[in-house]
Amino acid sequence: MAKKVVTFGEIMLRFATPGYQRFSQATSFNASFGGGEANVAVSLANYGVDVSFVTRLPENDIAKACKMDMLKHSVNMDNVVYGGDRLGTYYLETGAVARASKVVYDRAYSAFSQIKPGMVNWEEVLKDADFFHWTGITPAVSQGAADACLEAIQVANRLGVTVSTDLNYRKNLWKYGKTANEVMPELVAGCDIVLGNEEDAEMVLGIKPEGVDVTGGHVEAEAYRSVSQQIMAKYPRVKKVITTLRGSVNANHNTWSGVLYDGKTLFKAADYNITHIVDRVGGGDSFMGGLIYGLLTYEGDDQKALEFATAASCLKHTIYGDYNLATVEEVEKLMGGDASGRVSR
DSSP, X not given: OOOEEEEEOOOEEEEEOSTTOOTTTOSOOEEEEEOHHHHHHHHHHHTTOEEEEEOEEXXXXXXXXXHHHHHHTTOBOTTOEEOSSOOOEEEEEOOBTTBOOEEEEEOTTOTGGGOOTTSSOHHHHTTTOSEXXXXXXXXXXXXXXXXHHHHHHHHHHHHTOEEEEEOOOOTTTOOSSOOHHHHHHHHHTTOSEEEEOHHHHHXXXXXXXXXXXXXXXXXXXXXXXXXXXXXXXXXXXXXEEEEEEEEEEEXXXXXXXXXXXXXXXXXXXXXXXXXXXXXOTTHHHHHHHHHHHHHXXXXXXXHHXXXXXXXXXXXXXXXXXXXXXXXXXXXXXXXXXXXXXXXXX
């Protein structure tokens, strides 16, 4: 039987400066769509998975264009709820070398930020799902979004649906009077699979790895064993903790890998040296999409699932926009060690 995944969160209109222009230089912006859980949905649909994206959209032409964009990528949009006045937006200035990228959000009073519990019939949406995925971005948007996310997690737990989260700490989003430390623990307690990085674990859960220096361009995998063990001790439902390992040499050059801890074994993925990044936005989402696909496809082989996620995300860094449009064949080719980039004909 085919596997089904449901993701829940906000999708936005993305305005990116052309090339490496600064905001102050740009006289035009490239428009596209993106958002954490939407990006995961597109990855999975691209791999042939039956995936449904749940969100709230206004009833206007921009939202229609957004929905068409998701449908173009084979994402099921039947469970969208409608209301509110605007689609959230974000602006991206792509960094270069020593200058970091910048993101400016404009999502206050968006249709999604005004979502409330009871607006989505989660019993119906999740009744035949295998996976439910959310990220720490959703509860950061508003109290209503946090409450609706908790509602979904509780239904998923009751129905026996595997729940995954990407902790995704965004300091610029927690503006409605609550901190991540106040809101996230109750939601994480209902999760089976937790993904994060060194900042997420510390800022969301108060758990910090020792001896980690991401600015040095190299991240030691073993430092995260204790973090994973602490998360599992604090949240008994969690069965797997995954950490992305990004070392920032500069804005265009990152090292990339990941580890997965299942309570007994710490699995480590291959290391990738990404020397010419095209677009790193959505990198973590592409990892999560690859991980969910790997866990569903290579059931019982956590090492292979982790390798697929890491290779998929490596390829995403070569693709412009939020979405990872790499194919299963391309990911598996890279997993097999072919990083030549030779023309396929």
